[in-house]
Amino acid sequence: MGIFGTTRLVAPNLTDVATGPDPRLWATLPGPWSFPLASKPPHNPSTPSDDAPTSSGGLNFTAALVAWVCPGWGHWVLGYTGRAILLFVTITSIWIVGLAVGGVTVIDSREGRLFFLMGQVGVGPAVVVDRHRQSLVDREPAPDPEQNPSYAPAYARSATLGTIYTTVAGMLNLLAVLDVAHRPPKPASAPAKPTGPQPGPDPRPQPTPSRAASAPPDDDPPTSNANRANGETSQADPEGDA
Amino acid sequence: MSWFHHPMPVSSAWPLFLPPLLLAVALVYRTLKTTDLRRLPREAGALFAQMLLLLTLAAVVLWVLTEL
Numbered sequence: 419m420g421i422f423g424t425t426r427l428v429a430p431n432l433t434d435v436a437t438g439p440d441p442r443l444w445a446t447l448p449g450p451w452s453f454p455l456a457s458k459p460p461h462n463p464s465t466p467s468d469d470a471p472t473s474s475g476g477l478n479f480t481a482a483l484v485a486w487v488c489p490g491w492g493h494w495v496l497g498y499t500g501r502a503i504l505l506f507v508t509i510t511s512i513w514i515v516g517l518a519v520g521g522v523t524v525i526d527s528r529e530g531r532l533f534f535l536m537g538q539v540g541v542g543p544a545v546v547v548d549r550h551r552q553s554l555v556d557r558e559p560a561p562d563p564e565q566n567p568s569y570a571p572a573y574a575r576s577a578t579l580g581t582i583y584t585t586v587a588g589m590l591n592l593l594a595v596l597d598v599a600h601r602p603p604k605p606a607s608a609p610a611k612p613t614g615p616q617p618g619p620d621p622r623p624q625p626t627p628s629r630a631a632s633a634p635p636d637d638d639p640p641t642s643n644a645n646r647a648n649g650e651t652s653q654a655d656p657e658g659d660a
Numbered sequence: 661m662s663w664f665h666h667p668m669p670v671s672s673a674w675p676l677f678l679p680p681l682l683l684a685v686a687l688v689y690r691t692l693k694t695t696d697l698r699r700l701p702r703e704a705g706a707l708f709a710q711m712l713l714l715l716t717l718a719a720v721v722l723w724v725l726t727e728l
Contacts, residue, residue: 501697508688519667579670
């Protein structure tokens, strides 16, 4: 099996997808692969949290791939339904509006390679549209407006707006892909507390609250290194996401 | 498919296409960054207003520098 775990990519299991490849593989690699991950503490298989889904040190390659194919799909796979719907509606809307305004010729990997590589390719279906445009151009290199051509090249403001809309959609989806690659799966909601009589307080002596109070609750999902450095993104999302 | 094979004439209406783009940028960015989706409308609205205000200000400054 390769470094990225080929089996996981082909047949994704949500827990495996979230954990990504074993961080020990990354830490042993030379070069830039090891710079964010080599500082991780050694992986101890005997710890109880070994089975807990975490993306700290790992990347969700499959989630990132499906997020590139369809905006929002990666967040959907990880359980962030509300964010997934918002991303899908917003990114797909501006991408389709860009295509409608400028036509398929605004996505051009030959003449407009800069815009294509800079942003448009961030939405996976742009590759299909580019292939379709190439087939149109190869079939009819110089469409004659007098003879009802099958397509017309974009011009003036239409070309500008179409290119900007599709490029910005690609850049935004690239943000979503990077976000989902570092995001742990949403934890399952906590089971309901029993309604019966609760047992009394434990008479045994309690540990000092110094570390126990500062430790995060068990419900909190682990935070990835990138998002921890960000300091703004919460991985918990306990209430706001559907 | 004809829509996507022939560009739309938007010569005079092109400024109307810019606010939706800003709104989309604000929505996607705050969707990825917010800690609670219930705060998303307020945060995205604030970011949209900031971008619209600053870009309008930049446009005015550039217009003054180039036209006056």
